[in-house]
Amino acid sequence: xxxxxxxxxxxxxxxxxxxxxxxxxxxxxxxxxxxxxxxxxxxxxxxxxxxxxxxxxxxxxxxxxxxxxxxxxxxxxxxxxxxxxxxxxxxxxxxxxxxxxxxxxxxxxxxxxxxxxxxxxxxxxxxxxxxxxxxxxxxxxxxxxxxxxxxxxxxxxxxxxxxxxxxxxxxxxxxxxxxxxxxxxxxxxxxxxxxxxxxxxxxxxxxxxxxxxxxxxxxxxxxxxxxxxxxxxxxxxxxxxxxxxxxxxxxxxxxxxxxxxxxxxxxxxxxxxxxxxxxxxxxxxxxxxxxxxxxxxxxxxxxxxxxxxxxxxxxxxxxxxxxxxxxxxxxxxxxxxxxx
Amino acid sequence: xxxxxxxxxxxxxxxxxxxxxxxxxxxxxxxxxxxxxxxxxxxxxxxxxxxxxxxxxxxxxxxxxxxxxxxxxxxxxxxxxxxxxxxxxxxxxxxxxxxxxxxxxxxxxxxxxxxxxxxxxxxxxxxxxxxxxxxxxxxxxxxxxxxxxxxxxxxxxxxxxxxxxxxxxxxxxxxxxxxxxxxxxxxxxxxxxxxxxxxxxxxxxxxxxxxxxxxxxxxxxxxxxxxxxxxxxxxxxxxxxxxxxxxxxxxxxxxxxxxxxxxxxxxxxxxxxxxxxxxxxxxxxxxxxxxxxxxxxxxxxxxxxxxxxxxxxxxxxxxxxxxxxxx
Numbered sequence: 001x002x003x004x005x006x007x008x009x010x011x012x013x014x015x016x017x018x019x020x021x022x023x024x025x026x027x028x029x030x031x032x033x034x035x036x037x038x039x040x041x042x043x044x045x046x047x048x049x050x051x052x053x054x055x056x057x058x059x060x061x062x063x064x065x066x067x068x069x070x071x072x073x074x075x076x077x078x079x080x081x082x083x084x085x086x087x088x089x090x091x092x093x094x095x096x097x098x099x100x101x102x103x104x105x106x107x108x109x110x111x112x113x114x115x116x117x118x119x120x121x122x123x124x125x126x127x128x129x130x131x132x133x134x135x136x137x138x139x140x141x142x143x144x145x146x147x148x149x150x151x152x153x154x155x156x157x158x159x160x161x162x163x164x165x166x167x168x169x170x171x172x173x174x175x176x177x178x179x180x181x182x183x184x185x186x187x188x189x190x191x192x193x194x195x196x197x198x199x200x201x202x203x204x205x206x207x208x209x210x211x212x213x214x215x216x217x218x219x220x221x222x223x224x225x226x227x228x229x230x231x232x233x234x235x236x237x238x239x240x241x242x243x244x245x246x247x248x249x250x251x252x253x254x255x256x257x258x259x260x261x262x263x264x265x266x267x268x269x270x271x272x273x274x275x276x277x278x279x280x281x282x283x284x285x286x287x288x289x290x291x292x293x294x295x296x297x298x299x300x301x302x303x304x305x306x307x308x309x310x311x312x313x314x315x316x317x318x319x320x321x322x323x324x325x326x327x328x329x330x331x332x333x334x335x336x337x338x339x340x
Numbered sequence: 341x342x343x344x345x346x347x348x349x350x351x352x353x354x355x356x357x358x359x360x361x362x363x364x365x366x367x368x369x370x371x372x373x374x375x376x377x378x379x380x381x382x383x384x385x386x387x388x389x390x391x392x393x394x395x396x397x398x399x400x401x402x403x404x405x406x407x408x409x410x411x412x413x414x415x416x417x418x419x420x421x422x423x424x425x426x427x428x429x430x431x432x433x434x435x436x437x438x439x440x441x442x443x444x445x446x447x448x449x450x451x452x453x454x455x456x457x458x459x460x461x462x463x464x465x466x467x468x469x470x471x472x473x474x475x476x477x478x479x480x481x482x483x484x485x486x487x488x489x490x491x492x493x494x495x496x497x498x499x500x501x502x503x504x505x506x507x508x509x510x511x512x513x514x515x516x517x518x519x520x521x522x523x524x525x526x527x528x529x530x531x532x533x534x535x536x537x538x539x540x541x542x543x544x545x546x547x548x549x550x551x552x553x554x555x556x557x558x559x560x561x562x563x564x565x566x567x568x569x570x571x572x573x574x575x576x577x578x579x580x581x582x583x584x585x586x587x588x589x590x591x592x593x594x595x596x597x598x599x600x601x602x603x604x605x606x607x608x609x610x611x612x613x614x615x616x617x618x619x620x621x622x623x624x625x626x627x628x629x630x631x632x633x634x635x636x637x638x639x640x641x642x643x644x645x646x647x648x649x650x651x652x653x654x655x656x657x658x659x660x661x662x663x664x665x666x667x
Contacts, residue, residue: 043529157620187392188556189617192600196616214530217559217602221609240606258534259604260563268541269563271534275499291531 005176005208006032006055011068013047013054022279024050024063026232032176032208037199039223039240040212041255043276047232048212052178056095057085072176091121094169098181100161104153110137110164111149114171121172136167140197159190166197173205180212195222216259220244228252231277231287238312248307248314251288286317294318347518347550348404349380353413353423355396355403359625371624373399375574376413378651381518386544386551388565388582390558390597392621396574397554401520404552405437406430417518435465438511442523444503448495454481454506455491461513480509484539501532505539512543520552525560537564558601562586567657570594573624573632576651580658590660593617593633631663639664 013025114133137145183191307319441447
């Protein structure tokens, strides 16, 4: 369980737009262990999707990886040629996207699209590829897969299209599945179906999954470890229980407080004031500085270091030995600053 | 929180959309978006309307504010049926009923300044003009957490959360008493959602507003509503007080819907058993006969196929439309 499948070191990605360089990812390091289910949470623009598009080498112009290394099974993906990357994508690493309506090719049948990827990566006959495609459709829970094989995407509902996407992604039994907001476009009852499918397949095929989402509820249900991103940086990393029950970073705490709990007494939500930073002009210090209730002078001037607490780590000056303790801080202030 | 005075009552509301088949064929199909829905909203309360996409919750909201003409049924606002009124007679109601839309990017005119966006309704309804209008705009901007300097800017200069605040200021500009919030927070980031929800609650408190809150985020709906209605394929299947609905759901669909909410607590999530519904929502063009939920229901019997279940009072102001209750 502890061997590392994907290791990302000091990744930096920027978008070179006509108004200037947008530093979407600013020095991000993390790893994915084999067989684990990693959740990546953050708001829109926090860099969670861009990180994994960089891993897949699928960034579109004007986006560009400008530094760092991405080691997959020990080999740096950034040094691969386009041809070598094509062989890895779909075979070793697969990705499913948010919108199942636009990720499938409307002019090919579902079956065709699965067969294509199987034949691309394996030396099998058309017949074998078809059998395997039907098996995949069956595995992801599409009823009567033989007849559904020759349907077009428009004949599928949203939930079934996402299932078909998963079938395509899994058809070569990848070692790593990256799911970018796989259920955001779906209804809750369908979301529940898809999430339990991903969780089940993660166990059954012993593949690693990365689940990119903004919904903390999904993370709690599916993932074992969590990365919290903000302003192009990893703010906190830890096991699901550490993140939910013992968050170290004020941003993580803020996120957890701002979502309604399913409790019967009507309590007021505690929002995080302000808005995320503009990455065209990223702040010198901590990106969360201007929204943080515990901000100190140093936070504005200097980028915080990572502090390790067991298996959990967070990027925050508050965890420094010399900093005041957050718990005391909260007690003194009588809770968190209210309102925006 | 007891207010028994009804502000709005909807009786047997139906909204069918015509859909013509073929190029010259006269065959007309109907999309039954809202099919016989009845409920009421008391003064100063928040009524939540939840359901999956395509269940007709937004259409219900849009029909109440008369963006659509109802196919059948009554919309009683303060006792007056506004369902059949013409544009001219509707004018006073346009002032008292306002709406906040889902997409803060699409619902503000990109070519108008914030001052004009917020000020225009005041001119249309003869509330304020000129300098007075200017003052009111500033006042409204302050109310929603923006300031005077924002008045001369254009929508593209604002973030999603700020735009939603502008949309709220526009709705408030004509001093409405009833606001329909159609998924007001679903396009916003988690950390911004709480800001907007708190603001809506504050405004309700200070102006005595009544809300119809339409959303698919069940945990947020529970947070903000006093009473909640659950819709499925154009029908209201269950209505109850918020805690009653979440603690004691009766309709099989409500049960499944509630159990599929992702709980942001890993230990609790592990313990709770999820009811996972099979299949998808059927098309509203040819909905199943009888109870529309029967195609996905575990407990279906013959009667579900034949008759449409009516909302039955099960006590404690809790209404459920399910044949299971009769056995």
